[in-house]
Amino acid sequence: MTRPTILRTGAGSAVAPFVIQALRAAGARVVAADMNALSVGFAYADRALRIPPARSDAFVPALLDACRVEGVDVLFPDVDEELLPIARARAAFEALGVRVLLSAADVLERCMDKRRFAAELAARGLPAPRIFTPGELEGDLPFPVFIKPCHGRGSSHTHRVRDRAHLEALLERVPDPVVQELLPGREYTIDTLSTLDGRFLYASVRERVATDSGISVKGRTLEWPHLEDLARQVVEGLGVAGPCCLQAILDASGAPRFTDCNPRLGGGTVLSIAAGAPIIDDVVRLLGGDEPKGKADYRPGLVMLRSWHESFLDPLDAVTAVGFDLDETLYDRREHFAAALAGVATEIAGAAGRDADALAHDLLTTWRHLGSDHDHIFDTWLTTVELPVDVYLRPAIEAFHAHRPDRLELRPGIRDALRELRASGIATAIVTDGRAATQARKVSLLGLDQLVDEVVYCAELGAPKPDTAGLVEAARRLRVPIDQLLFVGDHPRYDVVMAKRAGAVAARLLAGEFATRPDDAEATPDLTIADLPSLARRLPRRTARAPRGPGGT
Numbered sequence: 001m002t003r004p005t006i007l008r009t010g011a012g013s014a015v016a017p018f019v020i021q022a023l024r025a026a027g028a029r030v031v032a033a034d035m036n037a038l039s040v041g042f043a044y045a046d047r048a049l050r051i052p053p054a055r056s057d058a059f060v061p062a063l064l065d066a067c068r069v070e071g072v073d074v075l076f077p078d079v080d081e082e083l084l085p086i087a088r089a090r091a092a093f094e095a096l097g098v099r100v101l102l103s104a105a106d107v108l109e110r111c112m113d114k115r116r117f118a119a120e121l122a123a124r125g126l127p128a129p130r131i132f133t134p135g136e137l138e139g140d141l142p143f144p145v146f147i148k149p150c151h152g153r154g155s156s157h158t159h160r161v162r163d164r165a166h167l168e169a170l171l172e173r174v175p176d177p178v179v180q181e182l183l184p185g186r187e188y189t190i191d192t193l194s195t196l197d198g199r200f201l202y203a204s205v206r207e208r209v210a211t212d213s214g215i216s217v218k219g220r221t222l223e224w225p226h227l228e229d230l231a232r233q234v235v236e237g238l239g240v241a242g243p244c245c246l247q248a249i250l251d252a253s254g255a256p257r258f259t260d261c262n263p264r265l266g267g268g269t270v271l272s273i274a275a276g277a278p279i280i281d282d283v284v285r286l287l288g289g290d291e292p293k294g295k296a297d298y299r300p301g302l303v304m305l306r307s308w309h310e311s312f313l314d315p316l317d318a319v320t321a322v323g324f325d326l327d328e329t330l331y332d333r334r335e336h337f338a339a340a341l342a343g344v345a346t347e348i349a350g351a352a353g354r355d356a357d358a359l360a361h362d363l364l365t366t367w368r369h370l371g372s373d374h375d376h377i378f379d380t381w382l383t384t385v386e387l388p389v390d391v392y393l394r395p396a397i398e399a400f401h402a403h404r405p406d407r408l409e410l411r412p413g414i415r416d417a418l419r420e421l422r423a424s425g426i427a428t429a430i431v432t433d434g435r436a437a438t439q440a441r442k443v444s445l446l447g448l449d450q451l452v453d454e455v456v457y458c459a460e461l462g463a464p465k466p467d468t469a470g471l472v473e474a475a476r477r478l479r480v481p482i483d484q485l486l487f488v489g490d491h492p493r494y495d496v497v498m499a500k501r502a503g504a505v506a507a508r509l510l511a512g513e514f515a516t517r518p519d520d521a522e523a524t525p526d527l528t529i530a531d532l533p534s535l536a537r538r539l540p541r542r543t544a545r546a547p548r549g550p551g552g553t
Helices: 016-023 040-044 059-070 079-086 090-095 103-114 114-121 166-173 225-239 267-274 279-287 334-352 356-370 377-384 391-402 414-423 436-445 469-478 492-502 532-537
Strands: 007-009 029-034 048-049 074-076 145-151 158-161 178-181 186-195 200-212 216-221 243-250 256-262 303-305 321-323 427-432 454-457 485-489 505-509 528-530
Touching: 007 016, 007 059, 016 029, 016 040, 016 267, 016 279, 029 040, 029 059, 048 059, 059 079, 059 090, 079 090, 079 103, 103 225, 103 256, 114 178, 114 225, 114 256, 145 166, 158 166, 166 178, 166 528, 186 225, 186 279, 200 225, 200 267, 216 267, 225 243, 225 256, 267 279, 267 303, 321 469, 334 356, 334 391, 356 377, 377 391, 414 427, 414 532, 427 436, 436 454, 454 469, 469 485, 469 492, 469 528, 485 492, 492 505, 528 532
Parallel strands: 007 029, 007 074, 029 048, 321 427, 321 485, 427 454, 485 505, 505 528
Antiparallel strands: 145 158, 145 178, 186 200, 186 243, 200 216, 216 303, 243 256
């Protein structure tokens, strides 16, 4: 494995940038994945993928697809909720040649269930806090005690319990509660690394000086051979593979007791790595069959003070091509649409012996009420004016499409913006719905066939928006990856949802009929704009190239 491709989940975590950069520095190509499109780790990875949440039935299939497409060698999960679903599907990943950097499912269950973890330690004579049985909860307890969820993470739903009344209230609120003795001493985290078959390599101890939502924000490394040896016994006894994060708290006598086992990298593992425990680098070395470097030149006493760090991401930075919707985006179609509807009213009035002006008024009213994207404008109108739908619907549709405008005008600044994009080396295309012949006439009247490289008519593909086929075809013709294609459109569903489904960058133009309509529930745009010329000026300049396609004259 010369340069492994590692799929790392949890790209939205606070430590994702550090982990991803460390993996890349160790020689790996990193595909970062997360359910949130605005995940900070995406900015640091070689490739970014949005995946379903772990609770979704689509989660594992999506990861398997990602492994196939990206040529993933190693799946390195991070999020607690993901670990068991992935471990249980290990055989499916291994069938693709993907190694899963994760302990076996039965090991995960023993680690992540706090009752089972405490029982496992007790069975091995290792120190753990006393957990009170349901029967003991009915008797006298040595208040204060501590309550937490059996499968929780961070500090969510954890409480110091004052007395019986407080306990009764919390037992109703804390999910699957575990009540244990209160440990009054300092808190420590032990980061460990084991081989892929569970052989312990080394441990790094750090004091949790201050935490926020269960994550260490101030910490200090130290050498504590006894605690490191206890950690070795824990992870070897449980059979943990790869990195692990143990938590321990001192009891009243000052002795450590293990409270949690997280069979993954910890949120503060960055401190151990900075102090000289090369966990990430050694993970990559183990995956490549090389000997780990091991913990050398370790620095006890190294202090970590976490602070806010802002990452600013411009969705346009990676754009090399731009696709455009046609109607309402590049030209204002209100005049054209109104004239087409007037032609419909005239046609139906002649056939039905009705007043054309009255029918036109009612049809315009129906259009403005329903919106031009409504599927049943003509049905509704014919019903309103008491004309039989089965007789006049088809003639109305044909009359609408028979309208041939003599002229159309691009929105202000569009012509210069398209020329500027071409001069900047940005490839361009139009992806448009509607009958191909009708849309082609509009393209010609607007002079767009001389201004863009490609025009894709969705009707010719049998794939009306928001089907992604038209946009995928545009990317193919422009010879650009879909995630480097920016698509600009005015409609929140037909344009924005199509772009997001395809994996393109989506820009919504707030102009025309749908400017005030809310974003579609399925997807929000990567950016919203008020006009196209200003967007064109923001795009990075690329190497100038000769035009091709319709504009290649």
